[in-house]
Amino acid sequence: MLEVQSVSKKFGGLVAVNNVDMSVREGEILGLVGPNGAGKTTLLNLISGIYRSDGGSILYHGEDISRLSMDRICKKGIAKTFQQTSSFPGMTARECVMIGSLFGNGRRISMDSAEEEAATHLERVGFPRDGIDKPLANLNVIELRRTQLARALASRPKILLLDELMTGLNPSEGTEAIGLIHDLRESGITIVMIEHVMRVILGVSDRIVVLDHGEKIAEGSPDEVVRDRRVIESYLGERYAF
Ligand SMILES: Nc1ncnc2c1ncn2[C@@H]1O[C@H](COP(=O)(O)OP(=O)(O)O)[C@@H](O)[C@H]1O
Ligand SMILES: [Mg+2]
16 A cells, blocks of 8 residues: 655754665554654654655555655545644644544535534544533643544545554553554554554554664564564563563
């Protein structure tokens, strides 16, 4: 479905993503892990068109999307949530999600329908019902993340790129979030997710790609990856080895 081919991104002298190859298969949950600064967010930003790559290509159903603007990429069905949840503080959660319905794909939809859809999406991701019309400035970080996810869903994505969506969740919220991710996949959405909590990413992913210093150092099933020497040395540490 998606083929990242020898993609690189430099920031000044720093190579944040170095010649990375990665493929995403339709219907899978692909986990992207690696230490801080490994290039995970940058890679998702390259796929979603927020950054432009310095080399390589990104094929989506065979079409090179690496030179398209991010709105065109979104309209093709690739939506992303952000690690940082800064946004427009005066906008309400509902309005924020409506943007996804109104502008996130090629549909023509009335304001009324967009308002209704926004409430449905927010409910689906567990956003508190009484907070829907509150300004973003009054929401906590978990509610902001749920808003982002709802907005991404409102654009009706085929691929969802999730950047540390679960950071800061307590264990029961985490379990709930895993259930939600499985539901999303069941509804036909392919998922690429960055997550730090190993229990979560190992449990939820069909396949895992490991980045370190901008390079892909391993890829495989969760079982294969946790046994990989390089992954243990550079990222997991011996305590995860089994
Ligand atoms: N917009 C940017 N400008 C300059 N350097 C950046 C920018 N975005 C990321 N970097 C750098 O690129 C490297 C990879 O960052 P990032 O992709 O955010 O890593 P990760 O998400 O794996 O923690 C880091 O060294 C980071 O400081
Ligand atoms: Mg990151």
